[in-house]
Amino acid sequence: MARDSYDDDRVVVIEKDSTNGIGMLLLGLAVGAGAALLFAPASGRETRERISREARRAGRRVKSMTDELGDRVADQVERARFSVDEQVGRAKDAVQSRVDAVNEAVSASRTAASHARADIERAVEHSKQAYADGRRAYGERTRRTSGEPGPMSDELHPRNGAEGAEDGVAGQG
Template sequence: MARYDEYDDDRVVVIDRDNGTSGIGTFLLGLAIGAGAALLFAPASGAETRQRLQDEARKAGRKMKDMTDEFGEKVADSVQKTRFQFDEQVGRARDAVSSRVQAVGDAVSAGRDAATHARADLERAVADSKRAYADSRRAYREHGRRHGPDDTSAPDDMVASSGEESTGASSEG
């Protein structure tokens, strides 16, 4: 006959699986086991036991309702808090985008203004240059009329601007 301590060396493997469930299933199992034990060990009559079971079932139902209500409130609070945080972040993002759009708009407006002023300055400079060129051509023509086509001396205003004194005499004389 085999002795008890010969089988004592067997290894026992226990696998515990946690499916991520809450304690509600465990609670219900414990409730059922407790109710069954109360029936077996109850020193009361059948009617009293049935009444006690109904009372305990009502208490368990209220307790379950309270637990589900509390869980629902926690979920609702969590959803509301998350929604508030999301709305707050969206608002900040909108403000940031709006300020950047405003800055870009201001920069574009300033660029347009600068381009408009630069164009006006350039057009003024071109007009002044054209006017000076036309004036110099007119003065050259007038000089040619006064002194004849053979006179190669520069007009008086051109000589004065080059730093030479005008004598009024031609260079051939």
């Protein structure tokens, strides 16, 4: 089975639910950190300071992870956009080459039709001329056999001023 060249490109799939797993991970981290702080043997003040510190740290991690995730998604979207643009360009080029081929074929067929028409017109003219020559020859032959004045032999003798007369002298024969 032949493969088109555009099938070789990588396919990028972006899932809508991919952020749900990260959100659950972050929620689990926050709940675990909070539980660890609550069950730790420390004074209230130390526990509050530790919770505050861990919350800031978790906030920085979440921000870092969301920034990284955003960068990844943006990069994947850009790659997908580039791939689509490239495939659209290839499709446009393919369509244009087909349009050009059709235009060339139409032009060639018009030229061939024009030549064929000229050939047919020449053939019709030759046929008309041959028909007229045949009718003229038939008429002359009919006149000869019916006794009308005219040449009596198969050989037509030129008359005074007739075409084909040589030296202005009637044919002798």
